[in-house]
Amino acid sequence: MSAMRRWLPITLVLAFSFPATAVSQEGETAPGTAAAQETEAPQTVEDDRSALTDPAEADLDARAAEVAGGLRCPVCRNQSILESNADLSREMQRVVRERLAAGETPEEVEAYFVSRYGEWILLKPQARGINLVVYALPVIVLLLGFLLARNRLRKWASAGAVETSAGATGSGSIGVEDEEWLRDALRES
Amino acid sequence: MTVTGIAGGFTRRPGLIRIARYGAYFVFAAMSTAFITMEIALLTHDFSVSYVARVGSLETPPYYTAISLWSSLEGSILFWGLILSAYGALVAFVNRKSESRLVPFAGGVMGFVGLFFYGLLTTQLNPFGEVFPVPANGPGPNPLLQNHPLMGLHPPMLYFGFVGLTVPFAFAIGALLSGKLDEEWIRSTRRWTVAAWAFLSVGIVAGAWWSYEVLGWGGYWAWDPVENASFLPWLTATAFLHSVMVQERRGMLKTWNLTLIIATFLLTLFGTFLTRSGILDSVHAFTEGIIGPLFLAFIALVMITWLDIIAWRSDRLHAPGTLDAVVSRESSFILNNLLFVAFTFTVLLGTTFPLMVEAVNGNRVSVGPPYFNMVSVPIGVMLLFLMGVGPALPWRRTTPEKMKKAFLVPVVVGLASVLLGFVVGSRSIWPLITFAFAGFVMATITQEFQKGIAARRRIAGVSAPVALRQILTINNRRYGGYVVHAGIVVIIVALAISGTYRFEREVTLQRGESMLLGDYGVRFDEIWAEQQVQRFVVGSTFTVFHRGNEVGTLKPSMNYYPNSQQPIGTPAVRSTLKEDLYLTLMAFDQEDGRHATIRAIVNPAVPWLWIGGMIVALGAILAVMPQRSSGRPAVSVAEIALSEEPAELAEEPPAVTV
Numbered sequence: 001m002s003a004m005r006r007w008l009p010i011t012l013v014l015a016f017s018f019p020a021t022a023v024s025q026e027g028e029t030a031p032g033t034a035a036a037q038e039t040e041a042p043q044t045v046e047d048d049r050s051a052l053t054d055p056a057e058a059d060l061d062a063r064a065a066e067v068a069g070g071l072r073c074p075v076c077r078n079q080s081i082l083e084s085n086a087d088l089s090r091e092m093q094r095v096v097r098e099r100l101a102a103g104e105t106p107e108e109v110e111a112y113f114v115s116r117y118g119e120w121i122l123l124k125p126q127a128r129g130i131n132l133v134v135y136a137l138p139v140i141v142l143l144l145g146f147l148l149a150r151n152r153l154r155k156w157a158s159a160g161a162v163e164t165s166a167g168a169t170g171s172g173s174i175g176v177e178d179e180e181w182l183r184d185a186l187r188e189s
Numbered sequence: 190m191t192v193t194g195i196a197g198g199f200t201r202r203p204g205l206i207r208i209a210r211y212g213a214y215f216v217f218a219a220m221s222t223a224f225i226t227m228e229i230a231l232l233t234h235d236f237s238v239s240y241v242a243r244v245g246s247l248e249t250p251p252y253y254t255a256i257s258l259w260s261s262l263e264g265s266i267l268f269w270g271l272i273l274s275a276y277g278a279l280v281a282f283v284n285r286k287s288e289s290r291l292v293p294f295a296g297g298v299m300g301f302v303g304l305f306f307y308g309l310l311t312t313q314l315n316p317f318g319e320v321f322p323v324p325a326n327g328p329g330p331n332p333l334l335q336n337h338p339l340m341g342l343h344p345p346m347l348y349f350g351f352v353g354l355t356v357p358f359a360f361a362i363g364a365l366l367s368g369k370l371d372e373e374w375i376r377s378t379r380r381w382t383v384a385a386w387a388f389l390s391v392g393i394v395a396g397a398w399w400s401y402e403v404l405g406w407g408g409y410w411a412w413d414p415v416e417n418a419s420f421l422p423w424l425t426a427t428a429f430l431h432s433v434m435v436q437e438r439r440g441m442l443k444t445w446n447l448t449l450i451i452a453t454f455l456l457t458l459f460g461t462f463l464t465r466s467g468i469l470d471s472v473h474a475f476t477e478g479i480i481g482p483l484f485l486a487f488i489a490l491v492m493i494t495w496l497d498i499i500a501w502r503s504d505r506l507h508a509p510g511t512l513d514a515v516v517s518r519e520s521s522f523i524l525n526n527l528l529f530v531a532f533t534f535t536v537l538l539g540t541t542f543p544l545m546v547e548a549v550n551g552n553r554v555s556v557g558p559p560y561f562n563m564v565s566v567p568i569g570v571m572l573l574f575l576m577g578v579g580p581a582l583p584w585r586r587t588t589p590e591k592m593k594k595a596f597l598v599p600v601v602v603g604l605a606s607v608l609l610g611f612v613v614g615s616r617s618i619w620p621l622i623t624f625a626f627a628g629f630v631m632a633t634i635t636q637e638f639q640k641g642i643a644a645r646r647r648i649a650g651v652s653a654p655v656a657l658r659q660i661l662t663i664n665n666r667r668y669g670g671y672v673v674h675a676g677i678v679v680i681i682v683a684l685a686i687s688g689t690y691r692f693e694r695e696v697t698l699q700r701g702e703s704m705l706l707g708d709y710g711v712r713f714d715e716i717w718a719e720q721q722v723q724r725f726v727v728g729s730t731f732t733v734f735h736r737g738n739e740v741g742t743l744k745p746s747m748n749y750y751p752n753s754q755q756p757i758g759t760p761a762v763r764s765t766l767k768e769d770l771y772l773t774l775m776a777f778d779q780e781d782g783r784h785a786t787i788r789a790i791v792n793p794a795v796p797w798l799w800i801g802g803m804i805v806a807l808g809a810i811l812a813v814m815p816q817r818s819s820g821r822p823a824v825s826v827a828e829i830a831l832s833e834e835p836a837e838l839a840e841e842p843p844a845v846t847v
Contacts (some may be wrong), residue, residue: 070559078413078557083406085758085775085788123557125542130549134542134556138535138564145527153520156441156512 064097067106070123071096071113080123206293210281213296216303217278220271227258227267227316236327239318240264246329248723253335259344260330263316268345269461270306272352277303280356284377291374294363295356302355305487313483329723332750332757339399346392347419351457353385354426358454361447365498370443375433379666380813382433382450386426387809393419394680394802405758405773407693407790409798412561417540418460421533425453428529435522438584444499445526451495456533458488463540514586521579525572532568536561562688566619570626573681576674577603577630580637598636603629615689623685627678634671634678641668661811669812676804683797693790695775700783703734707791709770710734714742716782725749727756729774729785733763745774745787768793 065082071092073084081089081096092113099109113121125131230238231245231254244257244264258264277299284292310316334340357378364374396419397409410416429449435442462484512519539556546554581595606628607621615621638657641664645656661668696704698713705711714730728746732739743761750757763770769792776786 070557072555072557078411079406080557083408083411085405085773090775118553120553120555123555124559124563125554125556130546130552131554134538134560137538138531141534142527142531145531149523149527153512153515153523157515159512 060097060101063100063106064093067096067100067109068093070110072121072123074117074121209293209296209300210285212300213274213277213281216300216307217274220267220274220307223267223310223317224258224271227264228255231255231257234327236325237320237323238316239320240316242320242324242327244330245327246723247326249329249335250723252338252341253330253723256341256344257330257335259348260334260340263310263314265344265348266306266309266314267316269348269352270303270310272348273299273303273306273355276352276356280359280381289373289377290367290369291360291363291377294366295359295374298359298362298366299355302359309483328752329750332724332748332753333403335723335750336748336757336759337399337403339395339402343392343395343399346388346395348392350385350387350389350392351419351422351460353381353388354422354450354453354457356381356385357429357450361450362495362498365447365501372437372440375436375446379433382426382430383809383813386423386430387806387813389419389423389426390809391802391806393423394799394805398799398802401795402760402762403757405760407691407760407771407773407788407792409795412539412558414463414540415460417536417561418456418463421536421540422453422456422460424529424533424536425449425456428526428533429453431522431529432526435519439519441519442523447499449526451491452533455488455491456537458484458491462488516582516592517586518579518582518584521575521582525575525579528568528572528575532565532572535564535568539564569681570619570622573623573626573630573678576677577626577633580671580674581633595633595636599629599632602632603627617689620685620689623682627682630674630678634675637671638668662814665814666812669808669810669814672808672811673805674808676801676806676808679797679801679804683794683801686794687792687798690793691790693788695786695788697776697784697786704789706770706789708736709789709791710737711743711770711772711787711789713785713787716777716785723750727774727777729777729787731761731772731787733770743770743772745772747774747777764796766796769795 068082069080071081073079073081073086073089073092075086075088076084079089081092084090096109099112100106104112110122119126125134127135227238227240229235230241232251234241234245234247234254236242236245240261240263244261245254249257259268277296280292280299281296329335357374360374360378360381364370393416396416400411401407401409429446432442432449433446436446539560542556543554546552577599578596581599583591587595603625606624610621610624615624638660641660642653642656645651645660646653649656649659651659692707694704694706698704698711700713700715703710703712710733712732712734714732717728717730719726719728726746726748728744731743731745733741733743741763743763745761746759747756748759758773760771760773762772769790771790771792773788773790774785775788778784
């Protein structure tokens with residue numbers, strides 16, 4: 001909440017710096033719309049299908065969604081611009097699509113938004129500098145944990161081996177599966 | 190209660206313990222009175238009460254008025270306090286005849302935790318403040334929180350889960366304080382832990398469902414910090430539920446189990462801190478202020494106390510572990526714990542990383558769904574794999590022949606699942622791996638059931654359905670656990686499918702115009718408006734076609750609440766077992782409703798998330814039910830061992846009978 005408040009003025013300024021943010025209801029073109037919207041005549045389902053199956057268009061949609069899913073909506077809480085229906089997000093989605101259509105790579109589009117909003121706009125931190133911590137540490141923890149567990153298990157296993165060879169038979173040699181069954185049976189009675 | 194409980198524990202004087210027990214009842218009675226008073230104040234719109242003046246309004250329907258008790262900070266803490274006192278009283282009641290040295294200590298610890306919350310309620314967060322002059326009406330609860338009936342289920346379930354985890358924590362501390370560090374504390378809290386875990390699971394799934402039905406972006410899990418906060422204790426509690434079995438059977442992992450349950454408790458506190466302090470940007474963080482530092486201080490206090498007590502009792506905690514073989518059930522549990530802890534660590538790191546970076550160099554970064562999905566998919570897949578291996582591995586040790594016998598069918602089923610996924614059209618690597626392991630796990634679970642039923646039939650000479658019922662009631666914990674596993678597998682598969690194969694379009698349609706999405710056609714019919722008591726609704730009507738056949742209408746809407754500038758959307762969903770069609774109204778022609786912009790999403794397999802959640806709940810209920818005898822004359826242990834032997838242990842020398 002407090003962070004929201006801190007960001008609100010900035011985002012508002014940015015929002016208005018987008019010329020097309022104050023979207024007029026008339027003639028608004030939703031991003032990702034395959035079919036041309038200019039025509040007033042109702043379109044048939046068939047028209048739509050041909051537009052949808054245009055592979056280039058579908059590919060652009062998919063790439064735009066991929067990029068948009070990684071950009072944070074500046075006026076929402078924890079949503080990507082793909083998920084948000086705020087005007088600003090939808091405008092940003094349109095920009096993403098246009099830039100991709102103009103031949104920019106996803107990285108270039110991301111860089112553009114980073115230059116405008118700062119690194120904060122990326123929902124997945126760039127893997128450099130201090131951010132490497134967030135990528136490396138889980139792997140390190142998992143590996144260390146694995147090594148630790150392996151050593152411990154081996155130690156226990158060798159302790160167990162010593163015990164069995166010393167104690168030879170006795171209750172320790174009871175079959176594992178009947179041990180389970182005996183337990184169940186005992187619980188039952 | 191705290192003082193007398195702990196003092197009573199040390200001195201073992203029955204009088205003091207009795208006072209502590211009545212103290213627990215008294216606290217519960219007092220909290221119930223407070224709760225009921227607040228509910229009455231809310232329902233009668235007594236705006237002289239500060240909390241009612243803040244979240245109540247004359248227009249809010251009674252159901253949402255009643256549940257607005259947990260729609261804001263003070264009420265939530267009151268509710269929390271009530272549940273905590275209820276658990277306290279229940280623990281005291283259940284153990285009233287117990288001679289155990291643990292119970293008084295545990296009661297004392299619960300009382301101590303309670304003191305913190307009751308202290309908050311009476312000082313900083315008193316919901317019963319007086320308001321003067323008395324307002325004529327209030328703003329009503331946060332619109333997001335009065336938009337869907339699931340709000341009546343999701344928070345209480347989470348709270349029952351969160352607060353319920355105090356019980357095993359209290360017993361763990363009780364074990365440390367009393368020095369009775371054997372398996373007793375685990376045995377006496379086993380059902381409490383499973384119950385709390387089940388509440389937490391249901392709460393999380395209900396939260397996902399709520400988010401899906403209300404927030405309108407077609408997703409159910411956003412890795413929001415507060416979602417993570419509920420997920421973190423779930424992860425450690427799940428690890429705990431597994432690792433205690435090692436201690437119960439083998440007496441190993443004592444310190445580890447204590448650490449896990451205390452970490453779980455700390456994570457519930459941390460979650461509450463995240464939610465209630467507003468330190469992170471989140472839908473849930475509806476407040477800010479002084480209680481953040483108070484929570485941090487309390488967390489620190491618990492941590493320091495815990496470290497002190499562990500150090501104090503370290504001599505009694507040392508248990509030399511022995512293992513017969515590295516490949517065994519024990520090892521699979523240890524690996525399970527490793528993965529769960531690594532998962533917890535990663536989610537915790539990701540959630541708090543923006544704060545850490547900002548503290549270190551002042552930069553602001555975001556860690557969002559793309560990061561969490563990237564890290565959680567591999568860990569989740571490994572856990573799924575273990576879920577298939579673990580139950581099929583026997584305790585202590587195994588032999589290659591047994592391994593082959595146990596895993597042949599599951600491996601085949603797993604491979605068949607991949608093939609099936611491939612034939613149906615899946616080409617992505619992670620979903621295919623998920624299908625393989627899911628098939629593998631389901632096959633091992635089925636095998637376990639078959640084995641149990643077959644053994645039961647031989648012993649008791651009953652038909653298969655009766656045998657099934659008997660193993661479910663006699664060994665409800667184990668088979669309930671398998672049912673939970675099956676539910677989790679269903680959820681994971683649904684996550685893999687819906688996460689990979691969802692597709693959507695956003696289109697502006699003129700009246701009468703249609704759009705196509707997958708097998709669906711959607712025709713925009715009209716925009717309508719309706720003034721309801723508490724809100725103004727602008728809705729739209731769409732006719733839905735499936736493969737050319739009209740199958741119904743969907744009415745996504747936007748709701749305008751007096752206390753919210755932004756409209757709150759209500760998506761409309763058409764569910765089938767295969768997939769959901771999910772429509773959100775994004776914009777509409779405000780003059781004469783001639784056009785509307787909708788987002789249409791085809792969300793495959795989503796209903797299976799909720800079904801999986803219900804299976805998990807069912808399994809958990811089964812597992813916490815008291816164990817019953819089968820009602821037939823008791824068969825002697827030796828008889829069972831003998832009748833079991835030929836089939837199960839054909840390759841082993843005759844077992845030594847007890």
